[in-house]
Amino acid sequence: MEKVINYNEWTQTAYTLHMIAQMMGKVKLVRMPAQPEWGHVVLHLTPQGLTTGLIPHGERSFAIALNLDTSTVFAQTISGDTAGFSLRNNTSVSEYYNDFKKMLGTLMCDTVINEVPQEMGTKVPFYDDTDKRDYDGCAARDFFQMYVYAHNALLDFTSPFRGKKLLPSFFWGTFDVSAILFSGKPSPYPGSGVIEANGFDEQFMEFGFWAGDDTLAAPSFFIMPYPFIKDDMAAQGVAPDKAIWSPQKMEYFFTLEDALSYPDPTAAVREFFRNAFDKVTRHENWECIDWFTQPLTIPSWK
Template structure:
């Protein structure tokens, strides 16, 4: 495993080398994510529950409570979990080897310290088996070097995904981390209602998937699976006929029958001469396949991020938007 100090490098992190830590971290972020879900008002597609990448880790962002706000941030450089409330109350504790039950107890004590009640469902979502957090002594591994490397993977993917997001003026999600599925995603929407999602995700109500997939979409992201070092992915819902047979870029990408989506192994990106271009090709080509087969109005939904400069240069508004 390599976690180079150079922040511009794409770090190497074999999935098999940090599986125990990954599974433990998955439980820990679920605990914190459920706190955000407890207090944040419902947004379309569950956007109110997600985390966001920061220069040191990931955060819940501000959460409303009793007329003010609080947030919780994972610092994956100093390996701390920070709790801050806008009335000045704050606390933290070290991220280190401990059982998930111990982590849960520490989180509850920290919430008491900032005087915000914590009342979450103790069963994790989207995993099987699902051990209640306060009883979980199985997930207890925390490899600091691996966690930092994973966060750096997310940071590099985040930059690429923000650039991809900037080319769309239709409804599009933030670039955000879903703690249930443990992946980072950005999703473009066609604008019309989709067929009802069948659900079927372990320990997750079908109605959760119905809300998440209520409208036609094309989603891409990064997760620590699907390749030796994780994978970029892309899928569409509903799936148009012929989607899986389409030719996409780059050459290392493929359609996975197991996961029912296109995958681009992270190691293929990291080892290339131009990682950013590899990711750009993958996102653009898989979206184009989804949009064309799904009959999206691409001229109305797509744009160019340099349109303000082109306005200033005197281009016609339509040229700026469609160019």
């Protein structure tokens, strides 16, 4: 991990990528069979950026990819047909949305989506977002390197868990890469809202990493238990020493910059995950925790 890029250093590019990711995810929302906790709409990391993975569409089944090496968005069908467009300076979301629709139309994969961004501060539809923004390919690649680092740390920690889980995936609504471990205990969301009601319906812990935003610029690892914990978990101790429990957010936080300040950053991130996991599962009386955490007996082939 070579560089930490704060959100306020690349806001225009971050906004553009967030909107492109929303368009990609919304196509999955329309076309993929539904899964619990919105598992069918997540994006996945590739060596170059993000992909939808294969989307069912009969003989025109296709995938959409964001390539940060070439600063392009492209779609490809199973027959090998391709179409796409470039990310560029002085371009609006509205223009990109037209490019996006044209790309899918060229491949006969037209998809009518909800054109209002989800889980974002703005509710301006894609077609009405006409502000021109520049695109910084170097910043985008720096951002992606952080997400790859986080993805690998999340994969390492969550893979041995024997219970139901969602391995590290890119959530286009909140623009983070996260993994989720479930206890198996139903816990319906007490409020309203389609996203929340279907995303928060059983006990879980979400382990993630997000690039920051306008209010908190520092890229950070986070851990969110659900049901939300109102007790002060800081009283039980937080590790490593630079990590915190936020009683306002009811989440743990550990900035990437702080993680990289330790002699072994990867070990520090692992300690952050493990400490919170142990504290929360004990506090919330997770059932079957002994089985969930029983070591795997699969031989290592390294």
